Amino acid sequence: MPRIPSITELELSNLSPRGIDEDFLSRLTACADGSMLDLAEGDLAFEASLRAIRPDNVPAGLYASLEAAISDTPFAVDEKIVLFHKSSRGNTRPVRSWSNRFSIAAAATVALLGSIAAFMVPGSDDGANETISKSNPPVISSSVVNSSVTSNYQPARFNRNLSDTRDEGVIWRGSNSPHRVLRFTYMDRVTLENEKGETVEVEQPKDEFVIIPEKID
Amino acid sequence: MSAIEAPQQGSPASTAWRAWLKEHAPKLFLFARNQTRTHEDAQDVLQDAVVKLVEKIRAGEFVGGQEAWQPYLYTTIRRLAIDLSRKDDRRKRREDNVSADIQAGQFEAFHPWFDSEGGDDETRGQLEGALKTLPEKFSEVIIMKTWGERTFAEIGEALAISQNTAASRYRYGLEALKRELGTARRRGDLSV
Numbered sequence: 001m002p003r004i005p006s007i008t009e010l011e012l013s014n015l016s017p018r019g020i021d022e023d024f025l026s027r028l029t030a031c032a033d034g035s036m037l038d039l040a041e042g043d044l045a046f047e048a049s050l051r052a053i054r055p056d057n058v059p060a061g062l063y064a065s066l067e068a069a070i071s072d073t074p075f076a077v078d079e080k081i082v083l084f085h086k087s088s089r090g091n092t093r094p095v096r097s098w099s100n101r102f103s104i105a106a107a108a109t110v111a112l113l114g115s116i117a118a119f120m121v122p123g124s125d126d127g128a129n130e131t132i133s134k135s136n137p138p139v140i141s142s143s144v145v146n147s148s149v150t151s152n153y154q155p156a157r158f159n160r161n162l163s164d165t166r167d168e169g170v171i172w173r174g175s176n177s178p179h180r181v182l183r184f185t186y187m188d189r190v191t192l193e194n195e196k197g198e199t200v201e202v203e204q205p206k207d208e209f210v211i212i213p214e215k216i217d
Numbered sequence: 218m219s220a221i222e223a224p225q226q227g228s229p230a231s232t233a234w235r236a237w238l239k240e241h242a243p244k245l246f247l248f249a250r251n252q253t254r255t256h257e258d259a260q261d262v263l264q265d266a267v268v269k270l271v272e273k274i275r276a277g278e279f280v281g282g283q284e285a286w287q288p289y290l291y292t293t294i295r296r297l298a299i300d301l302s303r304k305d306d307r308r309k310r311r312e313d314n315v316s317a318d319i320q321a322g323q324f325e326a327f328h329p330w331f332d333s334e335g336g337d338d339e340t341r342g343q344l345e346g347a348l349k350t351l352p353e354k355f356s357e358v359i360i361m362k363t364w365g366e367r368t369f370a371e372i373g374e375a376l377a378i379s380q381n382t383a384a385s386r387y388r389y390g391l392e393a394l395k396r397e398l399g400t401a402r403r404r405g406d407l408s409v
Contacts, residue, residue, distance in 0.1 A: 023392060053340065055243040055331060055364055062263065063242065066242060067235065070238070083229040084230055085228045
């Protein structure tokens, strides 16, 4: 036997939802047809006129606090260039200018660093382990004062210091196989020297990630 | 002539940071003011957000390059402002200090949101008033998009909403702002 609706249900069914306003309908339509992210010309013009009214400057005291906060923090210009606040360690004196020959020697040193580091990478022969290297831009310091020196620089010494090791935890790769990620932070340093005993040091920070299969029960 | 080793104040990093702060700090501060109740709170959250950013950079924990700084800062400013607001609410319930609120309101009047060089005082004042009148979920999107020049995707990420929702709130907020700023628009200070 069909159910007889109550009086309340009858009253309710006679009501219909209120229509939505045009603006909301436009936004819903834009969502549906994928044009929500595209602004109309009128909105773009209005936005531009708003932008012409600039935010007020930061108070001087706050600006000083922000400058203090960023002291000693490297400034990443892009992926390859990072600016530092102070030069690397060692006997360094202000360099008056770069000579082309010095720049070429530095570039050659970077290439040499890469090849030496690749040769010295530990534990990369095991087929189960994987090593990924990430190098930061090199930092060059020099004891050269007189830029008119034209003698050749040759690599004299190489040094690698392990500065930090860290267990980055476990990752899961393909078909539910866990791998532990270990991070080794090195500072590679190559010293170039010319016949006069003047030296240039090139330092390159480097991170190596070693991925090792993790045993599970 | 160039020097590798320069005094701390004129170092390449210091110079670059200074230029970056000069360009972006006012926009971030505007957002911080929108998110907080007072001028001082805005300064605190902006400073705390910048400190968090540089600590991550120094520790080598920040993911992404310079292009990721602003999105991080907008997100962090918002979170810090929410935390501060919750602490303030608890304190206000304890203190219920009416006169302090009145004083704060008067103080705010002397620290306008917008620079006096861009538009006349009346337009600036109307714009600030209109943004304060708008519900925060619309004004924050407008500020991030218009002055912060964030994309809808970045805004969505910072506010934990979809980019379509961000765009929808932006459109709605712009329409509301147009209505509030009717006088300034009729005068020609703002285009239609």
